[in-house]
Amino acid sequence: MMILRILEFFIFPGALFAIVLSVILMWLVRKLAARMENRVGPPFLQPLYDFAKLLAKERVYPEKSMRLVLWLIPILQFSVALTMSLFLPIISPEGLISFDGDLFFFLFLLGIHGSSAFFLGWMSNNPYGGSGSGRAVLIELSFEIPLSLSLAGIANVARSMRISEITLYMAGVFFTFGSFGKILLIIPWSLLLIISLISTLGALEYNPFSAGHAETEIVAGWMTELTGPDLALVKMSEFLNLTNLSVLIAALFLGGPPVYEIGLYTRFVTFLVFLVKTLLVVFALAFIKTISSRLRVDQSTEGMWKYLLPLALGGVILILLIQQYGGA
């Protein structure tokens, strides 16, 4: 039993599976972007090749930089991203780690991941890195609040702060249109889904919020001075974060892996449904990312604070009102 549990953690649906899934999803994002731009796009294993190639390269540190930070933060980012993946409901509504308030902990880890980028850029003693880390932390600050608010709204619908319970509730809610109130909930639900998708783009530093590593202005932003294995780890944690956030949105908004009692194939079907939902989210992300232009950092933060935050607040209040008076 113990061995099985360890296998679950390290292989399926744990760390190794999360990495494989991230690589595949990353390939999918790149391939979709390429096809929308009418290109052929990368071969299936290209993200893995990139990762392997970077691992084999030597490390180069700039003068007067804090090498320890440049060496440690990629490891921190990678381990944080990997830990986050353990919370994800993949083959059952319950993740490998699950406790009351784990949604809260998940967001906390995401915050650590985002803010560590700032130190990385700052310590690399490079004007591009400095500029990029400032932008990254600004964008991170602005996206996190709408994201947290929209997730809080959904937590309110399910009246729980536990990912597994919300997932179960959302998986069930589609079959139990009990009252008029529940149907009304579709309005704030779709609003919050859009907001969380947009803030996910910010969290992943995708277009239009990619000012943190705007290639044509500041080369690679906070990643400029990273080389070899360090860069590989940062890239891999980026891949992992794509999985984490898209799976989380698929779980909390679309119901994630539901439990259907169909005997032997239960787990398999659950897993398939989970995959389809995740791919839907990834497609939406890739679509917006591809057809939008990069906003300037002041424009993107302005958009976040001026429009996204009030909308998210409005969504949460709407949910509370419906629950209070609509009888949901």
Next chain:
Amino acid sequence: MSTVQVKENYNTETMNDGTVLIKSDEESFHRILGNLYKSGYTHLSTIIGAQHGDSLTIDYPVSRPMKDSGQAIFVRLQTGLDPKDIKTVTDLYPSAVVYEQEVAEMLGVKFDEPRPHLLLPDSFPKDLYPLRKEVTSTDIIKILDELGVGKEEPQTIKEAPEDEYCMSIGPQHPTHKEPIRFQFFIEGETVKDVDLRIGFNHRGLEKALEEETWVQNLYLIERICGICSASHQLAYVQSAEKIQGIVDEIPDRASWLRVLVSELERIHSHVLWYGVLAHDGGYDFMFHITWRDREIVMDILEEITGNRVNYSIETIGGVRRDLTPDQVTNTIAKLKELRGLVMKHYDILDKEKSFVKRIMDIGALSYEQSIKMASVGPTARSSGVNFDLRRDVPYAAYKEIPFDVITRTEGDVHASMMVRLDETIESIDMCIYVLENLPGGEIALPFKNRLKEGAAHTRVEAPRGENIHYINSIGGKSPDRHKVRAPTLANITSLLLRFREAQVADIPMIIRLIDPCVGCMERVTFTDLKTEKSVDMSGKQLVGRINSQLKKHLPVRIFKV
């Protein structure tokens, strides 16, 4: 002041191409230029220095950037071999800094304002001037070998003042693939000061041109630039034809085909430009879409000229390839398809809010500043300068082809994008008109590899703006002096004005605004084709500090706001 008045007032001469040339000396030339400036001759195209035996001539081609009166007047200053204290004209024409510096370094003309080296290595011998006749390119290569050019320490970043930090863009940067260096002094995200250095790509082309034959030069000229190769070749062959006196005898079909290739080149250059602008704004989707559609015009060029980049279509006396009727119909069909696609780009680029927000009101230059800094081409037209060499100083067959000159008044990146988008569509229409009305007949006159004695210049509207070639022939197998000034060098001085209060994120878009082509701008690796030896000048030596000079003569202080 019309050319007739000029002829009455000054001691003039007429060049082979009919250009009025005012003769002057060290005392009078500045006064003459001042008078001309007052009567509207505000555009100084370049400064041409040349050695004739034991005397030097310095030519100032000035013109009026106005509708239908764009003919240039040359003011010639004749001096001995060792001129000193020549009066600088930067008080009239601020953009003359770079041109004066070029003459000073290449020919040893000493101006009354000594400046540090711009194009040559700092350690280059002070009394050796590469464009002098007694200096051969083998000598220069030997000297550069001894100096060990390119083996020095890397350039250092300048010390930034307090509260600011220095961000270096270039010589190697993803924004532009060509070597040019900007150092921005930045506070937060705002640009406070900018320092420009050029000269990393100086290839000694003008010297090389003097040592090659007329036919060899045909192919060397088009390698000045990868994008506007046909416009350089056109300017060259037209100057040569003017010297030979066969301009009016060029077959109609040849001139129409020249227009066709020039316009196709403009289409591909502009489509490339706004694709790269989209890429600079992080809009990679449009970058790929526009470049995909640009392939259509590249395919047309490949089919009718034989190559995608260096078309090699022009020759002295005509063009080298003819079009078959099949090709004409094919090309028209392809161009109509392209027109539809460009209209789509037009829609998306003009509407997509997240992109328009990025380029609106960025890097604006007013009409007065644009005239003062002598900017050229679509860059000037986006600031409201209604001047197009195709209409105002017609060459090839442009007189017979109807087209509109597009101008905007805002002067920002958005305006210049709209100007270029409109010009693309205008050019496609022109190409269709040319193909539908193509006259028949011969395509070339025979050329015997030798030119008469004489001098002529041609100004051509390249995709990026005014491109001027000046040839002085002494009747041999190769030119005595060939001067090239590409549009980017004219625009680079006004570029610095545009960075006022810009954000870091705007920098790539503003640099893109002038469509910089560093290869064009610094035509001058000393390459000797015969010994196959080339020396790439790089790094510390090829440093120019024109910023401090610009500060002096500008009407507004912009660099420290």
Next chain:
Amino acid sequence: MSITKYLVAGKTALVNLFSKPNTVLFPNEMVETSEDYRGTPVLVPENCTLCKKCERICPTLAIKIEKLGDVEHQFIIDLGRCCYCGECEAVCNFDSIHLQNVWMTAEMDREKLKRISTVYKRRKK
């Protein structure tokens, strides 16, 4: 706020997604060049009369004709120097040099870029 002005390229993107890609994976597949493309110059030794017109006109001195014996000559086209202008093709009266639409000429060694063919001088009739 005009939300319709964002993501205007959406339709184009979706159309592209379900249409054939416009690029190819390069070394495996290649894009065709037009018939008239000025690519690698190729000599037809049978037609060559060794008049040396092409050697004289070549702007980059890429063509060299060397005498080996009484009748045997070496005709060298150095692709490393060739600028693909087509002057040699235009100047030749005997159709003996052609620019083909072959453009893949990369080699690891500079010497391999020299295309050497042997031409025999024909007797005057």
